[in-house]
Amino acid sequence: MKYSEKVMERFKNTKNMGRIENADGIGKVGNAKCGDVMWIYIKVENNIITECKFETFGCVAAIATSSLATDLVMGKTPEEALEITNKRIVEMLDGLPPEKLHCSVLAEDGIKRAIEDYHRRKQGLSPLPEKEEDEHEHAHDHDEEK
Amino acid sequence: MDKVYYLDNNATTKTDPEVVSAMMPYFSENYFNPSGVYSAAQEARKDVENARSAAAKFLNADPKEIIFTSGGTESDNMAIKGTAYANTDKGKHIITTKIEHHAIINTCKYLEKHGWEVTYLGVDKFGIVDIEELKRSIRKDTVLISVMYANNEIGTIQPIEEIGKIARENSVYFHTDAVQAAGKVLLDVKKLNVDMMSISGHKFHGPKGVGIFYLKKGVRIHSLTQGGHHEFNRRAGTENVPGIIGLAKACEIASAHLTDSADMARIKAMRDRLEKGIIERIPEVIVNGHPEKRMDNTSNVSIKYIEGEGMLIHMDFEGICASSGSACTSGSLDPSHVLLAIGLDHGTAHGSIRFSLSKYTTDEDVNKVLEVLPPAVVKLRSMSPFWKEKNK
Ligand SMILES: Cc1ncc(COP(=O)(O)O)c(C=O)c1O
Numbered sequence: 001m002k003y004s005e006k007v008m009e010r011f012k013n014t015k016n017m018g019r020i021e022n023a024d025g026i027g028k029v030g031n032a033k034c035g036d037v038m039w040i041y042i043k044v045e046n047n048i049i050t051e052c053k054f055e056t057f058g059c060v061a062a063i064a065t066s067s068l069a070t071d072l073v074m075g076k077t078p079e080e081a082l083e084i085t086n087k088r089i090v091e092m093l094d095g096l097p098p099e100k101l102h103c104s105v106l107a108e109d110g111i112k113r114a115i116e117d118y119h120r121r122k123q124g125l126s127p128l129p130e131k132e133e134d135e136h137e138h139a140h141d142h143d144e145e146k
Numbered sequence: 147m148d149k150v151y152y153l154d155n156n157a158t159t160k161t162d163p164e165v166v167s168a169m170m171p172y173f174s175e176n177y178f179n180p181s182g183v184y185s186a187a188q189e190a191r192k193d194v195e196n197a198r199s200a201a202a203k204f205l206n207a208d209p210k211e212i213i214f215t216s217g218g219t220e221s222d223n224m225a226i227k228g229t230a231y232a233n234t235d236k237g238k239h240i241i242t243t244k245i246e247h248h249a250i251i252n253t254c255k256y257l258e259k260h261g262w263e264v265t266y267l268g269v270d271k272f273g274i275v276d277i278e279e280l281k282r283s284i285r286k287d288t289v290l291i292s293v294m295y296a297n298n299e300i301g302t303i304q305p306i307e308e309i310g311k312i313a314r315e316n317s318v319y320f321h322t323d324a325v326q327a328a329g330k331v332l333l334d335v336k337k338l339n340v341d342m343m344s345i346s347g348h349k350f351h352g353p354k355g356v357g358i359f360y361l362k363k364g365v366r367i368h369s370l371t372q373g374g375h376h377e378f379n380r381r382a383g384t385e386n387v388p389g390i391i392g393l394a395k396a397c398e399i400a401s402a403h404l405t406d407s408a409d410m411a412r413i414k415a416m417r418d419r420l421e422k423g424i425i426e427r428i429p430e431v432i433v434n435g436h437p438e439k440r441m442d443n444t445s446n447v448s449i450k451y452i453e454g455e456g457m458l459i460h461m462d463f464e465g466i467c468a469s470s471g472s473a474c475t476s477g478s479l480d481p482s483h484v485l486l487a488i489g490l491d492h493g494t495a496h497g498s499i500r501f502s503l504s505k506y507t508t509d510e511d512v513n514k515v516l517e518v519l520p521p522a523v524v525k526l527r528s529m530s531p532f533w534k535e536k537n538k
Contacts, residue, residue: 008459011456011459012463014525014529017528017529018528018529019534028531032492032493032496032532033492033493034492035453035472035481035492035493035496036453037531037532039531054529055529055530055531055534056529056530056531057451057452057453057493057530057531057532058453058456059453059455059456059472060455060456060459062453063456063529
């Protein structure tokens with residue numbers, strides 16, 4: 001099997017899937033063309049992320065990384081959550097196949113975008129639009145260094 | 147190994163036990179090189195030539211027109227590059243389709259890098275090539291038309307006889323990759339008007355790593371390997387005797403199977419039940435491929451709003467083997483070129499799965515899919531943003 005047991009476990013018993021109605025921040029990232037779209041929802045109370053859920057259209061790696069990312073975010077302040085890197089996500093999953101590393105980048109981006117959206121909404125600005133990844137962005141191997 | 151429910155027969159098939167027993171003596175008993183002069187070697191030669199006759203019979207060809215190769219990929223390479231190299235005096239233009247196997251497409255791409263021009267014909271939404279476009283594409287310098295007989299992903303069967311006729315009328319060589327068709331439809335190279343045909347043993351219960359290249363008498367091609375005088379100077383290298391014997395056996399068994407209508411009907415009935423069952427149990431499913439001109443063993447469905455790999459892995463948890471047209475399983479970022487060519491959008495193509503049956507498929511295999519797939523789809527859709535948006 002090309003995936004680690006941790007990835008499979010996450011995929012099989014997926015946590016935090018679904019939508020938060022009245023979320024305080026939403027991060028929409030990905031591109032259906034490449035087969036991965038993630039929407040990350042956060043609920044923030046007293047500067048603590050109390051709830052985080054995801055909706056993902058994508059492969060096993062995309063689902064596992066978004067589920068883990070939402071777990072990592074919960075209980076943190078938005079500032080702390082910004083420190084979550086794709087590298088950490090990959091480590092916690094015992095690695096991902098090289099062609100799947102972009103999924104972890106997407107999860108990190110999704111969180112960052114949800115937090116950015118939260119700050120905007122707090123300031124009374126309009127919500128962030130969906131971020132369409134450049135199709136070819138994934139193909140680069142920049143993912144690993146991140 | 148845990149029990150598997152094998153529904154990936156277009157990828158490879160179980161070797162028929164009869165094929166295995168036919169091969170066994172050729173490893174440690176009759177292991178002689180057929181090129182030897184001693185009688186033991188001559189026995190091996192006789193067996194290889196009998197195998198050639200069996201293969202010829204399978205295709206309604208002459209034994210001298212049968213070249214044993216290492217499989218579909220090598221046969222496809224021989225057809226494309228062999229013809230291209232040998233006919234540069236006529237020109238450097240090749241016509242093929244957008245839905246060929248990579249063994250054809252990547253060989254054509256290679257030639258494009260080396261000065262050849264290739265036209266890739268489009269197909270309609272069922273996957274049938276555009277005959278008018280084919281006619282328009284033929285030029286003075288066209289040396290080869292290569293159109294696959296049956297598509298490995300969606301099962302669509304092309305009008306090969308008609309295309310062969312057009313090629314003949316225009317004096318252009320015609321090759322068909324019949325790797326998927328072998329064992330599923332009767333093949334007759336004369337009736338089909340083909341000059342070259344590729345066949346692979348492991349797709350119809352023969353051994354892996356052995357195939358046939360049918361080369362009609364008089365067709366000009368170059369050899370791809372230089373070496374000894376094997377296979378009428380067309381393909382150097384000591385014959386894969388056990389493989390060739392096994393392949394011939396698979397041809398004989400397939401001929402019997404193809405003429406047994408009950409056997410064929412049984413596979414089709416199971417495929418239809420599977421497909422109908424999926425449509426009944428899962429909303430928003432598209433069936434890919436031609437409704438009638440399709441191999442009876444193949445079902446390719448797009449389950450909208452979700453991605454294929456997740457479905458495959460959920461099925462794998464339960465022992466089901468199937469495949470997908472999603473990028474995740476192809477090692478590239480794009481979904482299957484075949485599904486894009488029939489006009490599916492990327493999202494739908496990513497959510498396509500293929501089930502391919504064989505004579506060894508049972509009702510139990512079909513039931514297992516119908517039991518496991520629907521709840522997996524419900525789960526994956528429940529976390530899909532597109533499914534939620536659609537049902538808002
Ligand atoms: C249509 C088609 N052509 C060629 C091939 C390659 O055959 P082989 O695996 O024998 O090289 C395959 C099998 O993958 C196929 O389906």
